[in-house]
Amino acid sequence: MRGFLTPKGLIGAAIVIIVLAIAVFAPLIIPDKLATAMDMRARLSGPTLAHPFGTDQLGRDLFYRVMLGARTSVLIAGSAVLMSIVIGLPLGIVSGYYGGVIDNVLMRLVDTLLSFPALLLALTISAVLGPNLTNTIIAIGIAFTPFLARIIRGEALRVAQMPYVEAARAAGTTDAMMIVRHILPNIMPAIIVQGTISLAFAILAEAGLSFLGLGTQPPDASWGLMIQASRDYLDVAPWTALVPGAAVALTVLGLNMFGDVLRDVLDPRTTS
Amino acid sequence: MTDPIVTLDRLRVTFGAGDATVTAVKDVSFSIAPGETVCVVGESGSGKSVTSLSLMRLVEFGGGSIVDGRLTLMRPDGAVDLAQADTATMRGIRGHDIGMIFQEPMTSLNPVFTIERQLTDGLRLHLGLSAAAARDRALALLKEVRIPEPERRLKQYPHELSGGMRQRVVIAIAMACAPRLLIADEPTTALDVTIQAEILALINRLKREKGMAVMFITHDMAVVAQIADRVVVMYRGDVVEEGPVADIFANPKADYTKALLAAVPRLGEMRGKPAPEPLRLVGDDRAPQPLTPAANPEPLLEVNHLTTYFPVRGGPLRRHIANIHAVEDVSFTLNKGETLSLVGESGCGKSSCGRSILRLVEPASGSVILDRKDVLDQNPRDLRRLRRDMQMIFQDPFASLNPYMRLSAQVAEPLRNFGLAAGSELTDRVAALFDRVDLPRSYLRRFPHELSGGQRQRVAIARALAVNPKLIIADEAVSALDVSVQAQVLNLMMELQADLGLSFLFISHDMAVVERVSHHVAVMYLGRIVEIGPRAAIFENPQHAYTRTLLRAVPIADPGTRKLDSDLSFTPIPSPMHDLTYRPAPSTYDTVAPGHLVLRENA
């Protein structure tokens, strides 16, 4: 646990906690009116006392909109990663623990799916299903599943070959109990680490999808959407891109730092 | 006596900084003369390797620093203090004045460079040889370390060579510039016993021929007895005793040396004893109770024609293209309350045989009769029930316990699986099992990482004992332990056998340990039992050529019985992989004496 007391661990944990808190509480505290109020006299205004992060092309306050965008990002990324773990976990464990033909077929499929860039897969699914919040979650969730299934399968295979699993089998442990008592607890650290890193990627993917107009749709606030909207005003109001961009970057940085430290703490086999 | 080549004077080495500073070597002084082999012996954590790395100043790359002491090396142009030498001086000394051999031949060579390149770069650097001259010298070196087909080896990559050959290459690299001091850090620990004998003989010959000084680091007292002129015994960073090898063995002064020597089983010391006998350990006043031989031995386990193949798959559809013949037509009987040892070198099939009996791997054919039931005929449910009668202990005490489960839960697991106990009865039985293996009850709530290797192995034994099995298969169960811990665990196993009437199938590569614990011994080679019989018959009247080879190769922990006078070379073991059409001949045996069978060759 000492790993969390390093600067990296502290900063990472602080960022993750702050973003989570904003995602949960900002919509409760900030009145809707403030975030959607269009101040036509202060369109594309730079940072001022009234608007600390400036305003967008419709005169909406960027500070409030960035706060509200946190919820969209966290909700979509969290749900998508959860979805990919829920699908990938049974696939990975069955493949890694039982092996044989099931493993061959499943992993052939997963390897093929990995040839599709995750962002392309997510964009295609989102475009096909019609972009909205739920479909964005589904799109990113499906796109990340092959990767997580691969990681979980590898871990399950490693654990299934450990002598303590053989000892348990010799001691009459059934397959179901073996998975619950021995396999799951021992692959959990890897899943937590990969889940954290996947969260960072999912935040990036959501921003990318929304930036391309195939993710979150207006009027929902989303960092990717804000950056897209800023493209026509880059010359006159660069902060309209920098503010949401920095929000994405900071969140992802926090998650990556947190993930690095988690890996050092939970998984001494890998040095990063 | 000639002047020493190297003198260590009050060496002190620490790791880390500030509060986290650990002193690995406290105050070590000794010297080594030309033509002399000094063995530095100790268990893990004694600081013996750190001492050798300090001489090469390689300890700094591992985060250590020499904080005090002098390391005087005599060079032709005068003495150098290695502790103070600058980087350029040290580079000129490494590989030139001092050569070094390491423990792991499998990882000591760079996998992506040819043998030639790895042999010649030191020569070109230190001696300024041309490429052609360096190549000639490399070839001469390979001949000197007696590698077969040396010309071909130069062009090969490390993975194309066996472990023994790689260690010969590593020695050739260390010897390349004719160093005045050779440091060998556990050079034979990772090798099979026949290869170990070859490498020891080689180092011994090179020392004699070149008049080098040799600093030999080892944990193995038997190896010390074979190769040392003088011995330095280290314990927790200090030298506890130093002296000529004969004195150390005949008349040890330090308590630690006495304890260490008492814990070492010596091949041949069981001669004339009717039954296995626990080791007499220092600090343990109980006189060892020899096991009483059973009056009417009854068979517990009968293995007949057991055969196990591992499929080799290849191609895009992972087709079955070949078989590894791991266990080939193996038959034996193990009696109630007795120990049968399966002994052999790595890859001989002894572990696969043990696992086949438990059906942790599926045998191809044969029968395994445990108490009149054939293990191989059982459906999954009956097999699970039958496994109550046979349990297993594994080699690696760090991998055989689930790191995320409390020790009490791991020992309780078999009891819960079979519904043998619940609630407070379960708690009581687990506590009693901890008592049985001499572990304090306070360990019940602990996790594996809080225990030492020996303590973990006791937990593994407790887990195996939980369901009151009749048979325990111990697969290299003491191989990973330090010698004093190994002796304690061996004694515990023998005590359990005497008290509970357990039968052990004892799988090991260590002939001296096998001689200690066995009633019967089976020697395995290439998947088959080549010789089986009562312990005394195998050790005192070996008939099969391979059994004799093994016994000849085993180092004896007695400096009076040296075996390294001539170069040794044993036939390498062929591959057990065959294509699908291969049909091996059955094993047929000649009976030498009642119960003593020898495999008939070319049958």
Place this chain on the structure above:
Amino acid sequence: MAYLINRLLSVALTLFLISVITFAVTNILPGDVAMMIMGTQSNPEALAGLRESLGLNDPQIVQYGRWIGGILTGDWGTSLVFKEPIGPLIAQKVTASALIVVMSMTIALVCAIPLGVWAAVHRDRWQDGTASTAALIGVSLPDFFWGIMLILLFARGLGWLPSSGFVHPADDFTLAVRHAFLPSLALGLGLMAHLTRMTRATMTGILGQEFIRVARAKGLSERTVVWRYGLANAIGPVLTVAGLQVGYLFGSIIVVESLFNYTGMGWLTYQALLNRDIPLIQGSVFVIAAVVMLANLAVDLLYTLIDPRIRLA
């Protein structure tokens, strides 16, 4: 030889699976091609007629067979948006993307390998701290953020490079590279950060190995030990990871090419997705997945040249 045949069979099988997945993903559409062509307000009877003539009422497997047959015989269909045959359209755009993918990969590898080795050599000291922190920030910035920063700095601010458009290398090579430079950099910076972390991790592991100690014990200089003995072993794993990142690059080009109006594969795919141009989506997705798979195959084969342990057995 047997190895090569096996390898080719495996490639064929994977390509087949890629085509099945591509077809399956694009055919879960609620709408269909007929609706796309005629619009949602069209006459239901005419729509039904068009469906029949396009074969959309056939079972899925028959439709798949027709599509893959077309792919194999070179008839990839016509784009609904561009009204052009898809095959030549994709062929032209792939070369444009290849230019920025190769440029970004080159930029990333050339910088990442020395930086990662340098960090590993100075492990846990300030050099490592600086390089690792920079790399961590690098992998955390989205590509489009890099893109916007580069546009602001080099195009708008300094005016050194164009921020938009594509020029074919055959027409004017220098101009083509100038146009490709900023998109390549936007892709390459994140990749560089990732590969720096990978190189550092791999080298850290290798520098702890026994053969490195043996090399030092021979008296070799630290430079030889690290840059010859160490790097020779790290280069294989690092190139493998770089190969896997080709997939990541082909995802990122969709964002970056749109941002820079660079009309390559990413831009084309994006137009197809935005306009739900199903035949073009199918063609583009199939080609991108196939290219990614072949890139990984190429790296695998390259690895067999670097590492003697896995020479064609």
